[in-house]
Amino acid sequence: MPAPDLSAPTLVLETWDDPVVDALGYPARSTYVEQFWLSILGPSTTWLVRHVDAALEARPEGTTLELAATAEALGLGAGRGRHSPLVRALHRACQFGVARASAGPTLAVRRNLPPLTRHQVDRLPAGVRARHDAWRAVERDASTLDAQRRRARRVALALAELREDVPTTEQRLHRWKVHPVVAREAAVWAHRLVRARDPEVDLHPPVGPAAVPSAAPAPPPRTVPTALREEADLGGDAA
Template sequence: MPTSPDVFIKHPEVPVTSIDAISSDTDISRSDSRVSPPDRRPIPPPPPRTRPTSSSSTNAVAQSDVEPCTMVIRPWIDPLVDDDGHDPRSRYVEQFWLGVLGPTATWILRRLVAGLERHPDGYQLDLALTAKTMGLSYTAGRSSPFAKALQRCTMFGLAHQTSDGLAVRRRIPPVAHRHLRRMPPVVQSAHDDWERSSITIDSLSRAHRIALAMLESGDDLAVIEHQLVAVGIDDLTAAEVADNAARL
């Protein structure tokens, strides 16, 4: 049997590519399909914080020392109370007003009235210095003990605010009954005895002679009433004589 000649079948040529080439083409296509993010400008850093230097704080303290907080104190003109009222340093104020005002407001009121005796038309009061001399703290505003005591003087009608300070009573009116009702019974009873007591001519003359002798010997007006009571003069007579001596 004759052998058939070798038949060669020709297949179409298929391009052969390497694996490296395929992977490189794939990477290129993927990189082309990515969307690049938009350009963002860098955010500038915040400015550095600076602390006040010691010189600036020193200047602020020095300025506060140069410009103290002050107010003007003027007399509160009230003819009715000025004629029949009590001296703020009297025993009446100590016995009956002290429990209403409180000790701090009572002492401040005495200081203010003493300043009006030296300056009848009014004077300028250094608040910080006055508070310090009385052993009190003072800060700007209404929260310090000194400021609260001034508010109590205004609250109970012994001073009222003006455009640049306070107008202060030089004489203190009798304690109102609504305030006395809050006091202990012993204080209420003592106030009733004070109002019912009367002054006799003999006791008034004796008290005047003793008061004149005290003044001639150099005693202070502020202690005349207490000394009269100490030698046996009744409270009402001693208060009347001491008030007359202060008006001389």
């Protein structure tokens, strides 16, 4: 794919809509991408994709990416030369079909990544490849997923009603041994439902300087009822 135009200090970001990949793929900040796409894209590109996805989640209609600030935020230095880490990460995202250059300094970026191809899976380290095969085997077992999905949705809804955001809900479910595919789907479903009931509810963690007020004390950690942890333990009865 063509490389993006980096002549300007900013890139215009837009969502790359792809009905097939959006239906069958994995969110850019999902565990699947972290565990399996990471070996294909490399850490710099993976973190760049996560960073861009968060920006597009906050502004689905499109936004801009300050190249210098982004490079510094990701620990990639401040340079914008063609061999700089940020530019290489952008080019790699395009090379693997995660992003594509549009007219002018515009970059369309997928918010869902497709499953790895067989060729890509074969390139994974042996241990990672074994985990990927196990992951896909669970996905193919529809009866197991259906039972997990019902229970995970109940737990995710309770967490959403406690005002937990999507990433935190997903991480809790994952820690409680919910399969990552099910955890992500349940978290998104629950938060959409809560937001539909009350459009004014705030389910997003603060972003930027406002996220860490200088004078305010840190809030106490949220206690999750034991019943929710037991409900989420899918190692037992899956009814």
